Amino acid sequence: MRQSELFTKTSKTSPKDEEAVNAKLLIRGGFIRKMSAGVYSYLPLGFRVLEKINKIIREEMNAIGSQEMLMPALVAKEYWEKSHRWHTDIAYEFKSPFGEEFGLGWTHEEVISAIATGFISSYKDLPLAVYQIQTKFRAEPRAKSGLLRCREFLMKDLYSFHTDKEDLDRFYKKVINAYAKILKRLSIKANLTEASGGSFTKDFTHEFQVLSPVGEDTVIYCTACDFSQNKEIALVRRGYRCPKCDSEVKESPGIEAANVFRLGVRYSEPFDLKFTDKNGEKKLVVMGSYGIGPTRLMGILVELYNDAKGIQWPEAVAPYKIHLLAINKKADKVYERLKKAGVEVLYDDREVSAGEKFADSDLIGIPWRAVVSEKTGEKIELKKRGAVKSRLVSLDQLLKL
Amino acid sequence: MRQSELFTKTSKTSPKDEEAVNAKLLIRGGFIRKMSAGVYSYLPLGFRVLEKINKIIREEMNAIGSQEMLMPALVAKEYWEKSHRWHTDIAYEFKSPFGEEFGLGWTHEEVISAIATGFISSYKDLPLAVYQIQTKFRAEPRAKSGLLRCREFLMKDLYSFHTDKEDLDRFYKKVINAYAKILKRLSIKANLTEASGGSFTKDFTHEFQVLSPVGEDTVIYCTACDFSQNKEIALVRRGYRCPKCDSEVKESPGIEAANVFRLGVRYSEPFDLKFTDKNGEKKLVVMGSYGIGPTRLMGILVELYNDAKGIQWPEAVAPYKIHLLAINKKADKVYERLKKAGVEVLYDDREVSAGEKFADSDLIGIPWRAVVSEKTGEKIELKKRGAVKSRLVSLDQLLKL
Numbered sequence: 168m169r170q171s172e173l174f175t176k177t178s179k180t181s182p183k184d185e186e187a188v189n190a191k192l193l194i195r196g197g198f199i200r201k202m203s204a205g206v207y208s209y210l211p212l213g214f215r216v217l218e219k220i221n222k223i224i225r226e227e228m229n230a231i232g233s234q235e236m237l238m239p240a241l242v243a244k245e246y247w248e249k250s251h252r253w254h255t256d257i258a259y260e261f262k263s264p265f266g267e268e269f270g271l272g273w274t275h276e277e278v279i280s281a282i283a284t285g286f287i288s289s290y291k292d293l294p295l296a297v298y299q300i301q302t303k304f305r306a307e308p309r310a311k312s313g314l315l316r317c318r319e320f321l322m323k324d325l326y327s328f329h330t331d332k333e334d335l336d337r338f339y340k341k342v343i344n345a346y347a348k349i350l351k352r353l354s355i356k357a358n359l360t361e362a363s364g365g366s367f368t369k370d371f372t373h374e375f376q377v378l379s380p381v382g383e384d385t386v387i388y389c390t391a392c393d394f395s396q397n398k399e400i401a402l403v404r405r406g407y408r409c410p411k412c413d414s415e416v417k418e419s420p421g422i423e424a425a426n427v428f429r430l431g432v433r434y435s436e437p438f439d440l441k442f443t444d445k446n447g448e449k450k451l452v453v454m455g456s457y458g459i460g461p462t463r464l465m466g467i468l469v470e471l472y473n474d475a476k477g478i479q480w481p482e483a484v485a486p487y488k489i490h491l492l493a494i495n496k497k498a499d500k501v502y503e504r505l506k507k508a509g510v511e512v513l514y515d516d517r518e519v520s521a522g523e524k525f526a527d528s529d530l531i532g533i534p535w536r537a538v539v540s541e542k543t544g545e546k547i548e549l550k551k552r553g554a555v556k557s558r559l560v561s562l563d564q565l566l567k568l
Numbered sequence: 569m570r571q572s573e574l575f576t577k578t579s580k581t582s583p584k585d586e587e588a589v590n591a592k593l594l595i596r597g598g599f600i601r602k603m604s605a606g607v608y609s610y611l612p613l614g615f616r617v618l619e620k621i622n623k624i625i626r627e628e629m630n631a632i633g634s635q636e637m638l639m640p641a642l643v644a645k646e647y648w649e650k651s652h653r654w655h656t657d658i659a660y661e662f663k664s665p666f667g668e669e670f671g672l673g674w675t676h677e678e679v680i681s682a683i684a685t686g687f688i689s690s691y692k693d694l695p696l697a698v699y700q701i702q703t704k705f706r707a708e709p710r711a712k713s714g715l716l717r718c719r720e721f722l723m724k725d726l727y728s729f730h731t732d733k734e735d736l737d738r739f740y741k742k743v744i745n746a747y748a749k750i751l752k753r754l755s756i757k758a759n760l761t762e763a764s765g766g767s768f769t770k771d772f773t774h775e776f777q778v779l780s781p782v783g784e785d786t787v788i789y790c791t792a793c794d795f796s797q798n799k800e801i802a803l804v805r806r807g808y809r810c811p812k813c814d815s816e817v818k819e820s821p822g823i824e825a826a827n828v829f830r831l832g833v834r835y836s837e838p839f840d841l842k843f844t845d846k847n848g849e850k851k852l853v854v855m856g857s858y859g860i861g862p863t864r865l866m867g868i869l870v871e872l873y874n875d876a877k878g879i880q881w882p883e884a885v886a887p888y889k890i891h892l893l894a895i896n897k898k899a900d901k902v903y904e905r906l907k908k909a910g911v912e913v914l915y916d917d918r919e920v921s922a923g924e925k926f927a928d929s930d931l932i933g934i935p936w937r938a939v940v941s942e943k944t945g946e947k948i949e950l951k952k953r954g955a956v957k958s959r960l961v962s963l964d965q966l967l968k969l
Contacts, residue, residue, distance in 0.1 A: 174635050174698050176687050200683050203644040203668065208683055211635040211698065234575050234612040240641065240703060241660075241720045243604040259642075259670075261662030264707045267604065269660075282601050282609055286577050297575050297612065302641060302703060306665045318664075319642045 168487070169502075170515040173197075175210045177527045187381065189469040190313025192478050196531045198486075205310025205318030212531070213465070215486040217321070220461045221300055223352050223483065224323050227345040231338075233296035233325055238278045240302060244268035246277040249437040257305045271304035276430065276456055279326045280438035287452060290330050290444050294338060298325035300461065312381065314466025315422060325457040330444065335429060335453045342457045346375055346425045349459065354481035355467055357424050358388055362397035364429070371400065372428050375459075376421030377467055386421035389414055397421075422467055425459040478532030479553050487513040489568070490533035494521045498539035501547065501562055508566050528552075537565055569888070570903075571916040574598075576611045578928045588782065590870035591714025593879050597932045599887075606711025606719030613932070614866070616887040618722070621862045622701055624753050624884065625724050628746040632739075634697035634726055639679045641703060645669035647678040650838040658706045672705035677831065677857055680727045681839035688853060691731050691845050695739060699726035701862060713782065715867025716823060726858040731845065736830060736854045743858045747776055747826045750860065755882035756868055758825050759789055763798035765830070772801065773829045776860075777822035778868055787822035790815055798822075823868055826860035879933030880954050888914040890969070891934035895922045899940035902948065902963055909967050929953075938966055 175197030182194045182201065193199045198213030209217055225235065244260075247253035247270050254260070259271040272278065279297065287293065303322040310318050325342065329335040343359065350357050357375035364372050374397060376386045385398035387405070391414030396403075398418070403410060405418040432451040435441070440452045465484075472479040482488065489505060489512045491498055502514040513533060515524050521540075528536050529552070538548040538557075547565055550557035576598030583595045583602065594600045599614030610618055626636065645661075648654035648671050655661070660672040673679065680698065688694065704723040711719050726743065730736040744760065751758050758776035765773050775798060777787045786799035788806070792815030797804075799819070804811060806819040833852040836842070841853045866885075873880040883889065890906060890913045892899055903915040914934060916925050922941075929937050930953070939949040939958075948966055951958035961969075 171692075172633070172696075174637070174687060174696055178686075197687075200686065202640055202647075202679060202682075203642070206640045206642045206644075208640060208679065209638040210683070211637050214637045217638070232573070236575070236612050236615045237610040237618070239603055239607045239609060239720045241604070241607045241705065243607075246603075256665070259662065259664060261660065263660060264657070265709070278603060278609065281603075282611070285579075285601065286575060286598075291572075295573075295575055304642065308666065319640045 168513050170513055171517045173211065173513075175212060177530055185313060186311050187313035187315065187466075188473060189315065189466040192469055192473055192530070193313065193465075196478060199314070205307055205316065207314065207317065207319075207462075209462075212486045216465055216480070216484050217461055219484045220353065220464050221321075221323075224300065224349055224459060224461065227349045228298050228323070228325060231296070231341045231345050233298045233327070235299065236297050237299050237301060238272065238275050238282075240272045240304065241269045242272045242275075242278055244270065246281060250277050250434055252277070257307070259304050259306050272301075273303055273305045274456075275299070275301075275324055276326065276434045276454075277438070280434040280440050280454070283328060283452070284438060284440050287328060287440065287442055290442055293442060293452070294327060294329045294334055296325060296327040296338065298323060312383070312466070314462050315381070315470070316383070317462060320463065321461040323459050323461060327455040327457070328440075329453040329455070330442065330450070332429075332431070332453055335455050339427060339429060339455055342427050342455070343373060346427070346457070346459060350375060350424060352483055353464060353468065354483065355424060355464065355471065358386060358395040358421070359393065360386055360388070360395040360397055360421070361400065362426070363400050370429055372426060374423050375425040377424050377471070378419040379422050379467075379470055380420055381470055382420035382422040384421040384423055386419050387416055388419065389416055391415070422470070424464065424467055425457075427457045428455060430454040430456050472532070474553060476526070477530030480532045480534060482534045485532070485534050487511045487533050489513070489535045489537050489565070490528045490531065491515065492524045492528060492536060492538045494524065494538055494540035496539055496541050501537070501539055501565070504562060504566065510566065510568075535568060569914050571914055572918045574612065574914075576613060578931055586714060587712050588714035588716065588867075588871075589874060590716065590867040593870055593874055593931070594714070594866075597879060600715070606708055606717065608715065608718065608720075608863075610863075613887045617866055617881070617885050618862055620885045621754065621865050622722075622724075625701065625750055625860060625862065628750045629699050629724070629726060632697070632742045632746050634699050634728070636700065637698050638700050638702060639673065639676050639683075641673045641705065642670045643673045643676075643679055645671065647682060651678050651835055653678065658708070660705050660707050673702075674704055674706045675857075676700070676702075676725055677727065677835045677855075678839070681835040681841050681855070684729060684853070685839060685841050688729060688841065688843055691843055694843060694853070695728060695730045695735055697726060697728040697739065699724060713784070713867070715863050716782070716871070717784070718863060721864065722862040724860050724862060728856040728858070729841075730854040730856070731843065731851070733830075733832070733854055736856050740828060740830060740856055743828050743856070744774060747828070747858070747860060751776060751825060753884055754865060754869065755884065756825060756865065756872065759787060759796035759822070760794065761787055761789070761796040761798055761822070762801060763827070764801050771830050773827060775824050776826040778825050778872070779820040780823050780868075780871055781821055782871055783821035783823040785822045785824055787820050788817060789820065790817055792816070823871070825865065825868055826858075828858045829856060831855040831857050873933070875954060877927070878931035881933045881935060883935045886933070886935050888912045888934050890914070890936045890938050890966070891929045891932065892916065893925045893929060893937060893939045895925065895939055895941035897940055897942050902938070902940055902966070905963060905967065911967065911969075936969060
């Protein structure tokens with residue numbers, strides 16, 4: 168992509184109406200644009216990041232045998248009423264011009280349970296798992312954390328259906344592994360954290376918590392082993408010893424990157440979602456639900472990977488792999504060769520100063536900066552974002568990067 | 569995919585609350601499920617079709633240099649007020665718990681114009697074009713045509729920005745060509761039809777109209793040349809001669825598959841979207857907007873390609889290429905070989921009768937049916953959906969299909 172033709176431009180000044188680092192940098196870099204509090208547009212650069220996150224999520228969801236589908240945002244009152252979730256604080260609810268009442272989908276347990284009744288009747292139909300990457304709506308009172316807490320956002324929600332709790336537990340562990348893989352591929356370090364099961368279940372649920380000063384949750388975690396609990400349920404406190412290994416325990420704010428829930432029969436009951444078991448007995452389907460939010464992950468990535476100059480995208484999610492800068496010299500040949508070789512490259516061919524190009528490159532945060540200038544002759548000056556030193560490489564070496 | 573593990577099942581009976589052939593067949597085949605009037609879920613089979621349509625659209629949109637992005641559904645009242653489209657009949661409007669008023673995006677001229685003001689300032693920034701594949705909401709009074717007219721649906725909307733009308737006209741033709749390519753790749757025959765410019769422009773706009781008895785528009789078209797006009801603007805009528813070639817003119821209902829609009833300065837004016845021209849003069853940006861709906865295209869495809877037994881997907885959009893049926897004999901080896909070769913195959917490994925498998929295969933409408941049975945020995949009975957005759961092929965021949 169030629170930067171001169173890119174829809175967006177960078178901005179030198181931070182937006183005044185944003186507090187969060189992720190929102191400030193993403194807006195300045197031209198990745199997103201704020202439309203109203205907690206509502207953003209994803210501009211071409213940001214959309215590319217989002218699609219890379221989505222691709223990784225899809226691959227890991229497909230790998231555990233779950234099937235992709237798409238549910239609607241318009242969820243009629245009847246669905247919410249069955250599960251007693253009509254008039255929930257978090258929901259945007261309204262009446263249509265024809266008198267129908269809708270709650271915009273902020274989660275889809277109701278919808279998927281209703282759908283599943285059409286396709287599950289015997290134990291032979293189970294287990295099953297379906298997911299979607301879909302837009303959710305939540306009337307968040309505080310929407311001040313950029314992409315970490317939006318009123319409209321992308322969610323990958325997965326729902327699973329089982330004959331019994333044991334089968335649910337097996338799949339539950341599979342999803343935890345899949346989420347761990349996703350986060351690892353995204354270079355996001357997160358603690359698998361026990362949390363409250365809410366009203367659904369006596370068991371703990373689990374959250375992947377990213378320890379970060381901007382987190383809205385609080386995590387009590389062990390400095391030596393994998394013990395980690397949401398403060399809401401933790402019996403130990405800062406200064407206590409770890410109940411698992413007796414090492415030091417610390418407290419930190421955490422950003423919830425993903426969660427997994429054992430729903431049990433919380434939704435199969437009101438929707439009468441039953442199956443006939445091997446003995447011909449009718450039983451309620453046992454369900455699980457699992458969420459990870461692509462747009463929130465994008466926000467987390469920027470919170471984790473930035474410096475005073477801008478963003479530092481991990482390569483797996485960067486909008487482009489190489490930022491090619493032409494300094495007082497055309498770099499069209501290098502650009503064409505890279506493109507031809509299938510390398511994702513943003514080519515700064517704009518007629519602006521070298522200083523502006525370098526500053527923008529640091530702000531946008533593409534992993535590799537390749538500079539073509541008179542100074543370096545046929546060679547290309549290659550630098551990793553965040554590194555101090557650069558090195559001179561040939562075009563062939565750049566192609567093999 | 570093993571059909572025994574597929575989330576959906578087929579249904580022998582037509583849904584009672586649907587009139588349209590596309591909805592009836594798509595629901596019976598397990599492609600979609602109705603959630604409320606004009607609101608559908610896209611189940612795994614349907615989602616695959618949708619993704620294939622989206623991929624074709626993306627390729628053609630990228631080929632004309634437009635950039636993908638994503639705008640929100642929550643569009644604040646302020647945006648609509650600027651263009652005097654607050655309180656439009658077609659909009660779902662509501663007040664949030666915090667008093668903000670939103671109209672769910674039924675189109676995005678307002679949002680994109682507001683965004684573009686941040687990135688367009690000089691003639692050097694133009695032309696530009698961006699698109700999204702995004703969920704739209706419209707309070708349709710009649711939602712009885714299945715996927716042809718939904719209250720929630722997917723839309724690919726493209727917006728372009730130009731220095732003048734000549735440049736817009738150049739791009740307008742490019743989009744018409746791109747849409748023609750998309751429809752051709754989807755095997756949808758459509759007439760490029762002149763239609764009313766509405767309030768935006770004196771020029772005609774253009775629609776791609778699919779002649780079909782279930783269309784809600786009416787098209788006057790020439791039986792010999794490419795003359796085609798929406799009846800709303802047509803001066804000729806059935807029985808008249810074609811104004812272009814003097815041949816016979818006919819009238820037919822039409823389904824609008826795509827449309828292209830010259831917006832002119834209709835939206836750049838209220839949003840003060842201006843650029844500085846070569847002489848340093850400030851001028852309003854000239855805009856175009858272009859729409860094609862992936863979910864509607866899916867409905868059109870089923871209306872065009874079906875028979876008494878079910879759907880007949882064109883290969884480019886079929887959920888799978890081959891439907892492998894195991895009749896009283898396992899076909900696991902064939903299935904594994906096909907999968908390994910990267911062939912998209914749905915494998916009916918269910919323990920149901922041969923008759924049920926054949927009927928379901930015709931209903932689902934995958935282009936190639938490959939039957940493994942005792943009768944055919946090592947050979948596979950291959951039949952194209954809709955064909956009368958089948959032929960015996962080897963596994964190697966099937967792999968080369």
